[in-house]
Structure formats: structure tokens, C-alpha cells
Amino acid sequence: MRLLAEGLSARRGEDLIFNDISFALSAGEALVVTGPNGSGKSTLLRVLAGLLMAEKGSLKLENGPPEMRHPSELSHYLGHRNAMKRELTVAENLSFWKNFMGDSPGGSGRDLVEAVEAVGLPGIAHLPFGYLSAGQQRRMAMAKLLVAHRPIWILDEPTAALDAGADRLFAGLVNAHLDQGGIVVAATHQPLGLERTGELRMTGFAGVGGGMWHDA
Ligand SMILES: Nc1ncnc2c1ncn2[C@@H]1O[C@H](COP(=O)(O)OP(=O)(O)OP(=O)(O)O)[C@@H](O)[C@H]1O
Numbered sequence: 001m002r003l004l005a006e007g008l009s010a011r012r013g014e015d016l017i018f019n020d021i022s023f024a025l026s027a028g029e030a031l032v033v034t035g036p037n038g039s040g041k042s043t044l045l046r047v048l049a050g051l052l053m054a055e056k057g058s059l060k061l062e063n064g065p066p067e068m069r070h071p072s073e074l075s076h077y078l079g080h081r082n083a084m085k086r087e088l089t090v091a092e093n094l095s096f097w098k099n100f101m102g103d104s105p106g107g108s109g110r111d112l113v114e115a116v117e118a119v120g121l122p123g124i125a126h127l128p129f130g131y132l133s134a135g136q137q138r139r140m141a142m143a144k145l146l147v148a149h150r151p152i153w154i155l156d157e158p159t160a161a162l163d164a165g166a167d168r169l170f171a172g173l174v175n176a177h178l179d180q181g182g183i184v185v186a187a188t189h190q191p192l193g194l195e196r197t198g199e200l201r202m203t204g205f206a207g208v209g210g211g212m213w214h215d216a
Pocket residue numbers: 012013017035036037038039040041042043044202
């Protein structure tokens with residue numbers, strides 16, 4: 001499986017945010033998207049996740065399941081917000097996501113107990129999500145990635161609010177996902193400790209291009 005972005009441009013309102021972004025990621029590879037505030041990292045991730053139309057360019061999945069029309073159908077998207085209902089318990093939230101996302105072909109998600117153990121928070125899934133600390137909430141949002149199988153993970157500032165232990169735990173989860181042939185695209189301001197990682201540095205739109213690709 002290969003995720004191929006060719007000549008992507010995106011606009012927010014009247015403004016062109018980036019132009020002519022291309023990259024290719026094979027199974028087991030990660031791309032870290034870096035750049036200053038406002039340079040377009042979240043915008044690019046939203047395009048990859050199918051939440052925003054690209055102005056130009058194409059996004060394709062090579063050698064993926066034939067019935068999939070857009071790579072977003074094989075993706076988990078973890079945005080700035082955790083996308084969990086505060087008044088529902090953690091278990092109810094995760095159960096919703098497990099059923100709503102369903103498994104992509106070729107794998108199956110973990111059960112809820114395993115997923116909360118994997119993020120280091122067993123025993124609190126009965127609590128309303130809103131009772132959890134900011135770091136615990138972010139960890140539980142990561143558990144969402146585990147309950148349904150999706151080979152592509154699109155992560156926006158995944159480690160915001162995490163302590164050093166959770167950072168390492170997160171790197172372990174992502175590296176395990178890569179070892180199983182997953183693909184990861186993550187926007188971040190801090191090193192994530194990932195292996196097999198390239199970097200796409202967003203520069204903001206300067207009239208000629210919007211980003212620079214190199215191996216980290
Ligand atoms: N809904 C919107 N409507 C209009 N402009 C927007 C919208 N969302 C973002 N923008 C603009 O798009 C540009 C890129 O924003 P984006 O959130 O992609 O940057 P970023 O690199 O992720 O920033 P940060 O590091 O602060 O998270 C910014 O100038 C922002 O003001």
C-alpha cells in the first residue's frame with residue numbers, strides 16, 4: 001500500500017495556504033509535518049483526512065483495497081480536539097467510535113479493555129470523559145486509534161498535553177502501528193521519537209511553493 005500526494009494546494013477562504021505539496025509514503029513509513037504557527041499543517045491534515053477539498057492536486061492510494069475511493073476511508077484522524085463527549089463515559093465514547101469507524105479490510109481493532117490498558121489508563125473507563133485530566137483525555141483519544149483498525153493515522157499535535165511518560169507510550173504505539181505496515185502523518189512542534197520518518201516542512205505560501213520534503 002502506498003499513499004501518494006501529488007501537487008496538492010489548499011485554500012482557506014480567499015487565501016491560498018499551501019501550493020504544490022507532493023509526497024509518497026509506503027506501508028511502515030511516517031511523515032512528520034513541521035512549520036511555524038499558521039503555516040498550514042492542520043489544513044494539510046484536513047485535506048488528507050477528506051475534511052477539506054484540495055484546490056488542486058490529487059491524493060491516491062496505490063495497492064489499497066479496490067473498493068476504497070479515497071484514502072480517508074482507511075484513515076483515523078485525531079485533530080486538536082479529542083472528539084469525545086464529555087458527559088458520556090470513556091467506555092461509551094470508545095464504544096461509539098469502535099462501531100462508527102468499523103474495521104478497514106485487513107485487520108481488527110482491539111477491545112476496549114485492551115485499548116485503555118495500551119494507553120496506560122486501565123480502571124477509569126467507567127468515568128465521564130469530562131472528569132479526566134487534559135493528559136488523560138488525550139491518552140483516551142489515542143485509544144480511539146486502537147479500537148478500530150485503520151492503516152492510515154493522521155494526527156494533529158498528538159502529544160499536546162502529554163507528560164514525558166505518555167510521550168514515550170505514544171511513540172511506542174505509533175512505532176508498533178508502523179511495524180504492522182501502517183502509515184502515519186503527524187503535525188507536530190516537538191520530536192515524536194518515531195522511526196522511519198520523513199519530514200515535510202511547511203513554510204506558508206510564498207508564491208512558489210508551500211513545503212519542503214526531506215528525510216529526517
Ligand atoms: N476556517 C478557516 N477559515 C479561514 N482561514 C483559516 C481557517 N482555518 C485556518 N485558516 C488559516 O489558514 C492558515 C493555516 O492554518 P493552519 O491551522 O493550517 O496552520 P498550522 O500550521 O496548523 O498552525 P498551528 O501550528 O498554529 O496549529 C492560517 O493563516 C489560518 O488563519
